[in-house]
Amino acid sequence: MATEQPMTQTTDSARVEAFSDGVFAIAITLLVLDIKVPVADGARELWHALGAEWPAYCAYLVSFLVIGVMWVNHHTVFSYIARVDRTLVFLNLLLLLVVAALPFPTALLAENLRRPAAAHVAAAVYGATMVAHAVTFVLFWLYVTRTGHCFDERVDPVAARATRARFGLGLLVYPVTVAVAFLSAPLALALHGVLALYYAFNQTPIPTREQPAPDPD
């Protein structure tokens, strides 16, 4: 085997999933380090200091939900993928690069949410990170549906392409959160929470051959 392996030569996807699960699990668990631990002498002062950290709690809740739902979606997509080639491993790495970066905009928002002018900037950076995530997810999915050879045998590759439009929805929605950031940073954060819940409960089904798709959405 003297020639280079072609970029489309595939290997089993199990270890890529395990590595990705690790990155998701670590990123989601590191979020708590962004919540500063207050120290106070009196009970009232400590209650007050804890109360003043509401932006950190909100950012924790929303980002935990966001990474959790990203993981669920990643997991769902990989349940239809039986093997990976080197391009897909690389596109998956790009996707993980954004996931692993999320504790940074989360901390940025937590630290600046109570400073009206700066909060807009922090929320815009958070939204831009989500735009980057949507871009990497769409690139990943475009490649999988274009080549088809990574899919599990159950999947109908032609019908699967019809899901691209819905997978690309994030490319329209997340730029809106950047615009909303300049109106109200807390509203933008709440919007990210609502979008994560939407994606949690409205995943795009991937057409399979066992379940014929007479009316692909």
Next chain:
Amino acid sequence: MATEQPMTQTTDSARVEAFSDGVFAIAITLLVLDIKVPVADGARELWHALGAEWPAYCAYLVSFLVIGVMWVNHHTVFSYIARVDRTLVFLNLLLLLVVAALPFPTALLAENLRRPAAAHVAAAVYGATMVAHAVTFVLFWLYVTRTGHCFDERVDPVAARATRARFGLGLLVYPVTVAVAFLSAPLALALHGVLALYYAFNQTPIPTREQPAPDPD
């Protein structure tokens, strides 16, 4: 397959377990970062500085035990679950949200335990986090026993419902630790250690068909 997947459609539970194991393992290992590293010039000063950190060691021990036992219980429950639906994945995410948050009240208690007035507040927040954990665990278990379709075939779904009362015990016990926090913060911390040991050695058995349950507790 043009219709949305119903919320109750199930998939294999293995990757949810692996992801949960990752979050438990990371949260339990991050606890050590809460122990401040003292620096001193003299031997006596360093012994003294190390001794002054007893609240951090106690908080580490108790929280390690608490997360460890949470993991054992999570593991035991999942040994009876063969598949998950989207609602269960979401309820599991809620449960992990509280587990991953535990390093925060642990550090809060470690930092404030030697300040009498503030210690009550820190211990109450610790207790409240455990109440939140009990609530997410009960929601998880109510959903599993109500629907029944996630159980492994060995499990007797009707008899399994009889375990709800014991699983709900934490909803009565953990609010008591919040009350105890206002009497004595160290006592509240010790109580959390004792409760973790109780749960370690008194897990509720889940009735299975192979082992008939004539007298469900």
Next chain:
Amino acid sequence: MATEQPMTQTTDSARVEAFSDGVFAIAITLLVLDIKVPVADGARELWHALGAEWPAYCAYLVSFLVIGVMWVNHHTVFSYIARVDRTLVFLNLLLLLVVAALPFPTALLAENLRRPAAAHVAAAVYGATMVAHAVTFVLFWLYVTRTGHCFDERVDPVAARATRARFGLGLLVYPVTVAVAFLSAPLALALHGVLALYYAFNQTPIPTREQPAPDPD
């Protein structure tokens, strides 16, 4: 099944191993956070600042080796264990408690190694942590060899008991490192590195039935 599960009822050991692997991998990777990142304007100042951190590099190297070899030994022991009961899960949790704590004495030694008087204390605390590790490992192994029901079928439980003495060797050796700490802290650190290498290349074999053990050591 109305009765409590007896403490000796066993389940498969795979998930306990996966959780333990996670804790070992995280603890070993967190060690790098103990190395302070120096900032300087000039090249010479930065070289100097980097050079001044030699205790942190030594502590990193030794503790990486120590946790790595602990993992190898844990892995070897579990390769002979087919199932776990609740007591063993709990003893394993105790063992992991010490493993996860190791970044603390490592940082303590790194920060204090250049302060002659304080260094003795830091090295003694490091040695004491290793004593604690040896104790938890011996308790684990005593329980496994005493009960026998957790072993894989290949293992000869009677002959396995004969390995206790060698497994208990750490109980004699690690207290010596505490004594050495008061002579010379760098020597004590070096001794921990040498002991890890010894354990890396001199693991106690566990007698199996396929390979009869006429002369158990």
Next chain:
Amino acid sequence: MATEQPMTQTTDSARVEAFSDGVFAIAITLLVLDIKVPVADGARELWHALGAEWPAYCAYLVSFLVIGVMWVNHHTVFSYIARVDRTLVFLNLLLLLVVAALPFPTALLAENLRRPAAAHVAAAVYGATMVAHAVTFVLFWLYVTRTGHCFDERVDPVAARATRARFGLGLLVYPVTVAVAFLSAPLALALHGVLALYYAFNQTPIPTREQPAPDPD
């Protein structure tokens, strides 16, 4: 079995891979902690503070890519390894020691890249870490190809030795990055990114028996 296990006695490689995956996943996800979270009152100030952190973003991107590609290569090599002996476990531990250390030179570069004189030193340390990685990878591969008994049956051990030269390429290339560091630190960082991309898309194929290798490169 009274004799010591010979150093070449092999066991299954699966748990070594899982542990290594954990270390790679944690090291890659810890990188984000090196990006400082700026706080500002005004929007302009926060944009400015965010902009001033470009060295941290560049270092994050390059190191994420570097560790990601290291993981891909490690994963590829292990796909040809069916079992490990104690020496290989130890050589793998050495390799992971360097991987886990990478967040340190990454942070060093991020903190010093804008200080012209110090940046050369930081980039040289980064390059030296990559030299150390190349050395551990070559030692690992020399041992695997020299002994041959760890390979999967598919692999042609004689032909596999012919890949040593290409695996050793890093020993020539990474010292060059150290030299480049003294010309321009940003250029050296960019070179590390380019090299990671080169390794991502030009992995050395390992000759297998099923695919005869008439013209080993």
